[in-house]
Amino acid sequence: MEAEIKLKKKWRNIRLLSYIALLMIGLIFILFISFVIYLKILGPPPLAIPQSTLYYTADETVFGESHNGERRYWVDIQEISPAAIQATLSIEDQTFYQHHGFDFKRIGGAILANIQAGQKTQGASTITQQYARNLFLTMDKTWRRKISEAIYAARLEFHYDKEQILEGYLNTINFGHGAYGIESASQFYYGKSAKDLTLAEASLLMGIPKGPSIYSPLKSEEKAKKRQKLILDAMQENGYIQAEEEKGALAEEITLVGKHPHHRADMAPYFYDMVQKELKTTVGLDERVIALGGLQVYTTLDAEQQKIAEEVVEKVIPDSSDIQVGFAAMDPQTGFVTAMVGGRNYDESPFNRASQAIRQPGSTIKPFLYYAALEHGFTPATQLRSEKTTFEFDHGNSEYTPHNFNNKYADDEITMAQALALSDNIYAVKTHLFLGEEVLANTVKNFGIQSEMKPVPSLALGTSGLRVTELLNGYSMFANGGKKVEPTFIKRVEDRNGKVLYKAKPNQEQVLNPQLAFIMSHMMMGTFDHRLNGYASVTGASLIGKMSRDYAGKSGSTNTDYWMAGFTPGLASVVWTGYDQGDEITLTADKLYAKNIWLQFMEQSIDQQSEEQHVFKPPSGVEAVPMDPENGLWATDMCPTFRLTYFLKGTAPGDFCTEHLLGL
Structure with missing residues (x-):
């Protein structure tokens, strides 16, 4: 009987232990299921690791990066x-x-080894655990962090x-x-x-x-x-x-480099700064995402053109000179900025003279004036008298007496084509006042120039300041036949996963009359055509012998600023030189820097491109006639010189030149 009672008690204990075991297994199962559900609810852990943002040139070569000290x-x-x-x-x-x-198993072995050694000699972290640790912002050795790390590792798995x-x-x-x-x-x-x-x-x-x-x-x-x-x-x-x-x-013998491949703005630091600005203003990204988001920023920078620009500036302007420079180049067909130099030494002055400095453009404003004149019925053959003149305005209460360079005047009538080539100031002011002072101020807005233009008589001579990039934008519209463009620095931006966040879409809206844009471009080619010499030489005379192809361009100057701007259909560039403080430029050599930088850059850059990109092709609706540059009439075989000049169909000179017939 006693044995039977002991047996029943034994089986009761066994059943109790079994129930407890089953309960424990159930609890563990419930905890496991709950943990799985918890992991499911938490979702994938964020993998927000700071990564270097890389900046690529147009041919997708890295030229710079941004990071927080961790290059990744x-x-x-x-x-x-x-x-x-x-x-x-x-x-x-x-x-x-x-x-x-x-x-x-590894954790148990590590614990045993550490107990035997009396100190931590082995670690047992898996790759998953180490990855979870790398994803944490802090590395403090607290139990709370270790538990969080373990949960993070489980979420990863x-x-x-x-x-x-x-x-x-x-x-x-x-x-x-x-x-x-x-x-x-x-x-x-x-x-x-x-x-x-x-x-x-x-x-x-x-x-x-x-x-x-x-x-x-x-x-x-x-x-x-x-x-x-x-x-x-x-x-x-x-x-x-x-x-x-x-x-x-x-x-194996291993060669160690010990150098990071990319550095912040290895080249084109001023361009790099512009890209940073565009990422904020145009793309709409914040500074942290820009610096650490692992972005791939594909820019418009042409590495070869940038190298040429930097080398030419360094070669042309001597180290002993304090003259500064602002330079930018653009593909006129797209608005893509291909090169930029904002100063002679970025480390000494990061101020970007190509995009930030507002300086008086001088006579480089005249092509916009003459385009407006073409819209109002002028032609390249339209004549006005070039002579010393005092203009009265404001109902006779004010006077303005502009001067030509070296006070030279034709004291006769000259054509618009010759006036532009010689940069005659009297012709320009007369045209400006004839059109009305508001016309030029409004016209430049169509060329992407946002700087304020004061509608005064001297505006025709470039007395209201603008930026290098603005002038470049305007000249590019002549080059592309009058289509709207704006300086573009970024082609596209991708996130760390290759998703496109932004892509540039060049605006091809027709803003200018394409026939008049070409006529204006052809007139600007006269800057480098000795056949338009008159009472003075064309303003590009010093460059003619150094040119290997046709260019359209215009120089400009004030006492403190010297400019050279020009283009082909495939490349436009603008150079400004002067002192930051606006000191007067007195040395003759200092006045030639802008022209020489411009031409050397254009010549070397175009050598790298297809010749077809740089051929000026007249659109339909224009006609070319041989014009006598002195009187704007249809030249004959008796005329000592003539220049093939383009007009809107139906507006070319109707009369032949008779001044050079035999016996006259």
Whole structure:
């Protein structure tokens, strides 16, 4: 009886323990399910790792970057050398593809080893755990952070596959010297992409994250090589390589570069600043996203043209001179700015004289005036008298007496074509006052010039200031046949995943009359045509012998500013030179810098392009006639010279020149 009671008691205890065990299993299952549901509700963890924003030239070569001291260039796992991946798995987490974020066997072994040693001698963090740690903003060693890190690791495993986790890990680890991620490290240590790493390079590189200040080969070659051997041994043990491959890798001589490939504005620093500004104003990004968002910013910068511009400026203006420069070049067909120099030394003065400085343009304003005149019935043959003149305005209460250069005048009538080529100021002011002072002030707005233009008699001579980029914009519209353009610095912007955030859309709206735009362009070619010489030489006379092709252009000057602007259908550029403080330019040599910089840039840049891009082609609706430049009449064989001149059909001179007939 007593035995039976003991047996019943025993089975009761067994049932109780079974119930408790089942309850515990149920609780664990419920906790597990709850944890899974919790991970599901939390969703994928954010992978907001600061990445360097890279800036590309037009041919997609990197010319600059922005970062917070951590250079990181994210690459897909397919763009990483298999040797680097195998080295990582062998030394960091051999069971990476078998566990779910935590290697409990390894954790137990590490705990036992640490207890036996009486200190922490081994770590057991998996690649997933290390990646989770890299994603945290702080590295404090608190239990709260460790628990959060564990949950983060679980979320990574729950929402991302192994390849994504491994890719993230390789792109976030610290390799020292400001290099974060394998691509940045590969570029820094070896000057090559991560996809091109050899076994020797990869095994040496993957030993660094254990302690960048210890195992960097630039810090200690001996310690780096020892860790490399440890990694190669592990790779052989895991079957990734053979003994002969390990021996070859250890014997391979590795060349270290120790230099980051990209620096902030390696070239074109003024252009770089403009891109930064456009990212904020045009694209609409904030500063943190711009600096650390891992953006790919594809700009309009032509590396070859930029190099030419910088070299020409340095060559033309002597080091001893305090003259400053503002320069910009543009593709007239698209508005893409291809080169920019905002000053002679960015480190000394980041002020951009091409986009920020407002200076008086002088006679470079005249093409806009004469375009307005063409719209109001003038033609290249329209004559006005060039002589010293005092103009009365404001109902006779005010006077204005402009002067030609060196006080030279024709004291006779001259054509508009010759007036532009010789830069006759009297003709310009007469035209301006005939049209009405508001006409020019309003006309320049159609050319993209936003700077305020005061409607006064002297406006015809460029007394209201504007920017280099504004004048460039206006001249580009002559070059492209009158289509609206605006200075564009960014072609497109992509985020870290390649998604296009912004793409430039050139505006092809027809703003000007295409026939009049061409006629004006052809008149501007007269600046470099000695056949238009008259009481003075054409203003581009000093450049004619140095030109290899046709250009349209105009120079301009004041006491403190010297300009040269011009174009072909495929390239436009503008140069301003002067003193920042507005001091008068007195030396003759200083007055020639703008012209020489402009021509040398144009000649060298166009040599790199197709000749077809730079041919002036007349549109339909215009006709060319041989015009006597002195009187604007149809030239005959008796005329000593003539210039083929374009007119709107039906507006060409109707009379033949009779001044040079025999016997007269």
